[in-house]
Amino acid sequence: MKLTKHAHACVTLEKDGSRLVVDPGAFTPDAAEAVSRAHAVLITHEHFDHFDERLVAAALEAQPELQVYGTAAVATALGRDKRVHAVAAGDTLTVGSLTATVHGHRHALIHADIPCPDNVGYLFDDGALYHPGDAYLVPDAPVHTLLLPTSGPWTKLGEAADFVRAVKPERIIQIHELMLSDLGQQSTANLLGENGLTGTPISRLEPGTTVQL
Template sequence: MKLTKYTHACVALEKDGSRIVLDPGTFTPDAKAAVTGAAAVLITHEHFDHFDDTLLAAALDDDPELRVFGPRAVLDRLGDQGGRVRALAAEDTFSVADFTVSVHGGRHARIHADIPGVDNLGYLIDEALFHPGDSYFVPEVSVDILLLPTSGPWTKLGEAAEYLRAVKPHQVIQIHELMLSDLGQASTRTLLAGLTGIEVTLLAPGESVDL
């Protein structure tokens, strides 16, 4: 499986000639290129930096084979599209484009008491790679590769360290990094490694890695 990192929370996964994309939002300038030709798009939650409904509505019109999965808010905003848009919930499992997916979590991490919470789903792909969306939810399954959010109004470095200790992944790849400078990303990586003994891989937008 090959992972390609896009700006912020968006990644694409490729295997056996098929590709799925997770969280192409408005903070990802090349989201359209990421989605074009994909078999499916998985959305963790409705916030605009993870879910660009205008982009996905156009993509569904352009590609009759494209499928979109996400929490109920995604279905509400895109419509059923003849069954090609599906609402998910925690503990759901399904297969798409030769990938197996299990759904975990349920709610976005708390930002502030005055900001309403939303549903947030984490996706475990092929029983190996976990994208938690905007949450430090610890799935009750083994995680080999963890995509770790490192910046945003809800993130805390101490909580990220405890999250790594709880999940115990073998490999960590940074996502959700846009609000950190290059120095901030490097500093976060160093501190997390010192606290947990787990190295965090930093990928530039457009960079790929074989997993």
């Protein structure tokens, strides 16, 4: 499986000719291009930095074979379309040769005065990769590569470290890092990486970088 990192929380996954995009949001400049080449789009939750509603709706209109998976709120926003599927914890979905199980229920707390929407994470290909969305929910399964959110109004580095320790991945790739300066990204990688609190190798990929998992 190949992973291409896009800005913020968006990634493209490819395997044996199957291609899907996770969380094409408003902070991802090339989201429309990524979605235009995808067989499916997976959304972790309804926040605009993960779900550009107008972009996904336009893609559904332009791409007759496109499938979309997301929370009930995402499905409602896109209207009645048989190609839009509401998913929840415990579900399994298949996109060509790619499979994913669904984990989690709620977005991490930002503040008591701000409602927490539903949020799901996707665990791909029997633990090869885990995208948690905006939550530090530990899946009940082994994880090889963890996509780790490292910036945003809900994140805390101490909680991120404990999340990594609980998941015990072999590798970390930073996502949701757009709100950090270059210095902040380097500092975060040092604190959370192999020589920091987790003892786990961490990668900071520039948008457009593709790696083999």
